[in-house]
Amino acid sequence: MREMHATAAAALDATPIGSREAWGWRGRTLSRPVATASGERWLRLVSAPADKAGGKLWEGPQEAERLMPPAVPKPRLWERRTWTEGEHGYLAELHDKITASTITTHEPILREAPELDDAWWNGLSTALDAIATVPSDRVAVRQEYLDRAMPQYLGIPIDTMVPSWTTAHGDLHWANLTGPALTVFDWEGWGAAPAGYDAALLHSYSLLVPDIAARIRQQLAHVLDTPAGQFAELVVITELLQTTTRGDNLDLEEQLRRRLFAIIG
CATH class of the missing domain: 3.30.200.20 (Phosphorylase Kinase; domain 1)
Incomplete structure (x- = not known):
């Protein structure tokens, strides 16, 4: 290389x-x-x-x-x-060349709260709303995968039909975001995904830091606090629980299951 x-x-x-x-x-x-x-x-x-x-x-x-x-x-x-x-x-x-540092260095999971001001959070919300409107025939998440994976990894019978599709970055985690000035890196896999997918993914990767997870839920409530947003969370939980079967993201597994139970009741 x-x-x-x-x-x-x-x-x-x-x-x-x-x-x-x-x-x-x-x-x-x-x-x-x-x-x-x-x-x-x-x-x-x-x-x-x-x-x-x-x-x-x-x-x-x-x-x-x-x-x-x-x-x-x-x-x-x-x-x-x-x-x-x-x-x-x-x-x-x-x-x-971007001079700001990524918020995490070697992994997508957030383990301590970064110092991010209101402008950063507002910029993130604006960026995700803008990404969602971009027309494209690219695909980030496939319905066929959800039909197979959601019942398997969630462990419950569930309607897997995506209620609403939008365009998503597709890999929105803390190693792809910079601070204190916001930049979004890694545009390989962007495309159509369940509405709210980016917000749900960042939220899931923040579950070890409750204050930041709560800030995401507050800042992106217009996306997450909807039936489509809850479905997007279930999609993300499915994907991340699948990664735990390969030995990845093990630190998140307990919190992911707690969030799953909170959503399904």
């Missing part, structure tokens, strides 16, 4: 700065700050098996750059390159 990142930098006329490296899930991505003729940027390299190098995840950031409105604070995508070498395909993206 380091060798291919250097190849990408050369192709984009960029020079890595310093020794900082940001690695993604299981080493699938590698990002570093770089210098270009137009100033400092952030160079992100994505790797995938050659036969899977493309499709929705590959095109997500480019489509977000084209379609997301100004109310959504995201790094601008300036250039991109794709190529295949051996058994792997690569995608290099040159983004704005």
